Amino acid sequence: MRKDFAWFVRRGLLLCAILIVCAGIIGTVRADRYSTEQWFDLVAFGLTLGGVYALIALGYSMVYGVLRLINFAHGDTMTVGVFIAYFVARGLEHTKLFETSPAVAVAIILIVGAVVSALVALLVERFAYRPVRASGGFAPLITSIGMSFLLQQTCRGMFGSGVKAYPDPGWLQGSMRIGTFSVPNVEVMVLCAAALVMAGLYLVVNGTRMGTAMRATAEDPRAAVLMGIDINKVIAFTFLLGGLTAGVGGVLYALIYKQVYFMMGFLPGIKAFGAAVLGGIGSIPGAMAGGIILGLAEGIGPTLILDGLGIPAPYQLRDLFAFALLITVLICRPQGLFGEAPARRA
Amino acid sequence: MSLLEVVDVDVLYGNVRAIQGVSLCVEAGQIVTLIGANGAGKSTTLNAISGVLPISRGAIRFKGQLISGLASHGIVRLGISQVPEGRRIFGKLTVSENISLGSFVRNDWHEIQQDRERVLELFPRLRERLRQTAGTLSGGEQQMLAMARALVARPALILLDEPSMGLAPMLVEQVFEIIKEINRQGVTILLVEQNAFAALEIADQAYVLASGAISLTGSGAELLRHEQVISAYLGEG
Numbered sequence: 001m002r003k004d005f006a007w008f009v010r011r012g013l014l015l016c017a018i019l020i021v022c023a024g025i026i027g028t029v030r031a032d033r034y035s036t037e038q039w040f041d042l043v044a045f046g047l048t049l050g051g052v053y054a055l056i057a058l059g060y061s062m063v064y065g066v067l068r069l070i071n072f073a074h075g076d077t078m079t080v081g082v083f084i085a086y087f088v089a090r091g092l093e094h095t096k097l098f099e100t101s102p103a104v105a106v107a108i109i110l111i112v113g114a115v116v117s118a119l120v121a122l123l124v125e126r127f128a129y130r131p132v133r134a135s136g137g138f139a140p141l142i143t144s145i146g147m148s149f150l151l152q153q154t155c156r157g158m159f160g161s162g163v164k165a166y167p168d169p170g171w172l173q174g175s176m177r178i179g180t181f182s183v184p185n186v187e188v189m190v191l192c193a194a195a196l197v198m199a200g201l202y203l204v205v206n207g208t209r210m211g212t213a214m215r216a217t218a219e220d221p222r223a224a225v226l227m228g229i230d231i232n233k234v235i236a237f238t239f240l241l242g243g244l245t246a247g248v249g250g251v252l253y254a255l256i257y258k259q260v261y262f263m264m265g266f267l268p269g270i271k272a273f274g275a276a277v278l279g280g281i282g283s284i285p286g287a288m289a290g291g292i293i294l295g296l297a298e299g300i301g302p303t304l305i306l307d308g309l310g311i312p313a314p315y316q317l318r319d320l321f322a323f324a325l326l327i328t329v330l331i332c333r334p335q336g337l338f339g340e341a342p343a344r345r346a
Numbered sequence: 347m348s349l350l351e352v353v354d355v356d357v358l359y360g361n362v363r364a365i366q367g368v369s370l371c372v373e374a375g376q377i378v379t380l381i382g383a384n385g386a387g388k389s390t391t392l393n394a395i396s397g398v399l400p401i402s403r404g405a406i407r408f409k410g411q412l413i414s415g416l417a418s419h420g421i422v423r424l425g426i427s428q429v430p431e432g433r434r435i436f437g438k439l440t441v442s443e444n445i446s447l448g449s450f451v452r453n454d455w456h457e458i459q460q461d462r463e464r465v466l467e468l469f470p471r472l473r474e475r476l477r478q479t480a481g482t483l484s485g486g487e488q489q490m491l492a493m494a495r496a497l498v499a500r501p502a503l504i505l506l507d508e509p510s511m512g513l514a515p516m517l518v519e520q521v522f523e524i525i526k527e528i529n530r531q532g533v534t535i536l537l538v539e540q541n542a543f544a545a546l547e548i549a550d551q552a553y554v555l556a557s558g559a560i561s562l563t564g565s566g567a568e569l570l571r572h573e574q575v576i577s578a579y580l581g582e583g
């Protein structure tokens with residue numbers, strides 16, 4: 001590798017990052033202000049968030065893989081699903097289903113969120129992206145930014161700009177004992193749901209005809225066409241999968257933070273996009289790993305590192321911390337953790 | 347009625363005319379070859395037939411049905427498969443998945459399995475490597491895979507774009523043997539080749555493409571003896 005200026009910048013930055021991380025960890029360990037139980041809580045919360053980020057990141061990554069498009073409307077597609085699921089959840093509150101069989105009730109709102117998000121994703125693809133696809137250039141990207149605003153403002157117009165409290169069924173408020181630790185039920189539920197959905201997605205992508213066609217299209221669309229694959233169908237299928245996973249991710253996110261509002265897709269959306277890039281955009285395992293890593297970093301990082309540096313109230317800096325991590329990784333490894341090195345240009 | 351008729355076809359890249367007034371016929375059961383120098387428009391012709399490139403003039407008919415204008419996946423469904431230049435196998439997918447994609451357009455599960463077996467008998471090297479990712483295959487094995495993938499679509503016509511490209515002489519010979527074998531099994535072949543000598547030897551009918559237009563046509567044997575062909579494409583070899 002040639003040692004040019006950028007190389008030194010990268011090395012310097014990496015060194016600084018390592019130094020800061022080490023200093024922080026040493027500081028935290030020496031101060032010894034947190035109990036094992038508290039650390040466990042942070043890890044569990046980080047994993048939970050990570051699961052949600054991973055679910056949302058998958059849609060960015062799969063769509064990018066097939067279309068080379070960054071779908072900026074992805075987070076807002078998710079918001080629509082979360083809103084509709086919210087109204088269904090409010091309706092369910094009258095039926096006592098949350099008390100009698102809470103798992104069924106939660107499953108229902110997750111499915112509603114997933115299905116609605118998938119429908120919106122399909123509509124956006126069909127009526128906004130497909131017409132501009134052939135024109136190439138920046139048109140699809142600008143369209144996706146436009147769609148993002150359109151969906152956001154539609155939510156605002158229809159559901160108001162206030163923050164609505166998501167139902168918080170008693171079942172999710174309790175916690176569960178695992179050995180000497182206790183884990184909130186929400187986190188257990190979110191992790192299980194996320195794991196199930198990701199396992200399901202893995203099976204679909206690796207074990208079905210459409211899944212194989214999707215991977216083939218991502219690798220070489222022209223050759224895929226020669227196999228008799230209808231690219232339009234593959235793209236619709238990709239948006240369908242992305243919508244389903246994001247819908248589940250969105251409802252889980254709402255159940256963790258207990259609120260919905262029209263802009264709620266933005267922050268988790270941008271973080272999930274970051275997670276997808278961190279893992280190597282286009283790669284499905286990359287999106288999963290990127291999400292988990294980002295969630296964990298956000299959960300543990302501030303306390304483990306910033307606290308040791310004597311920064312007060314480190315937990316409020318977790319977004320900053322997440323993005324700093326993202327940028328550091330990308331400077332040192334631009335293609336992401338699981339991405340392939342970009343083809344070298346002559 | 348010919349199996350494939352290309353009538354007076356033009357293809358444009360932007361404003362550049364890559365082929366013009368190309369007409370050719372492929373009779374069922376034949377091996378037809380299309381030879382010509384680099385950039386003559388051979389791949390363009392095949393891609394026009396496959397529907398990957400739109401034609402700006404003329405018509406393409408398959409089994410009497412007009413296919414120019416159809417989407418490429420529809421053309422594969424009708425029975426025309428292409429083995430593209432440079433093989434274009436899916437390197438990240440396994441050999442087995444690559445072969446399965448070949449039969450993407452079919453729904454007769456039972457017969458797909460039989461065809462898969464037949465193809466693996468034709469290319470025994472692939473059977474040992476079914477679980478391997480296709481990108482790790484050697485060039486020759488990748489060519490076999492590309493042909494296997496096209497065959498499991500059970501096409502009536504197969505378009506081969508430079509199947510011998512970049513292969514060692516021994517493998518080239520093997521590839522041509524396999525082409526003859528495929529043809530014996532009833533698949534009609536339209537073969538594009540740089541290796542004009544080998545292609546003309548096995549061809550029933552041949553066309554020479556020069557700067558986007560057909561300049562010569564005749565049986566393979568006739569063109570092998572044609573002085574223009576000898577001086578331009580056969581040379582000393």
Ligand SMILES: Nc1ncnc2c1ncn2[C@@H]1O[C@H](COP(=O)(O)OP(=O)(O)OP(=O)(O)O)[C@@H](O)[C@H]1O
Nearest residue numbers: 359362364382383384385386387388389390391431
């Ligand atoms: N995508 C493209 N855009 C513009 N021009 C192209 C494109 N593809 C091919 N051409 C031009 O069209 C002409 C025919 O190209 P084509 O690939 O069909 O040649 P070929 O006979 O297959 O050559 P080779 O033997 O090198 O594969 C060439 O002059 C080439 O430069």
Ligand SMILES: [Mg+2]
Nearest residue numbers: 388389390431
């Ligand atoms: Mg060519």
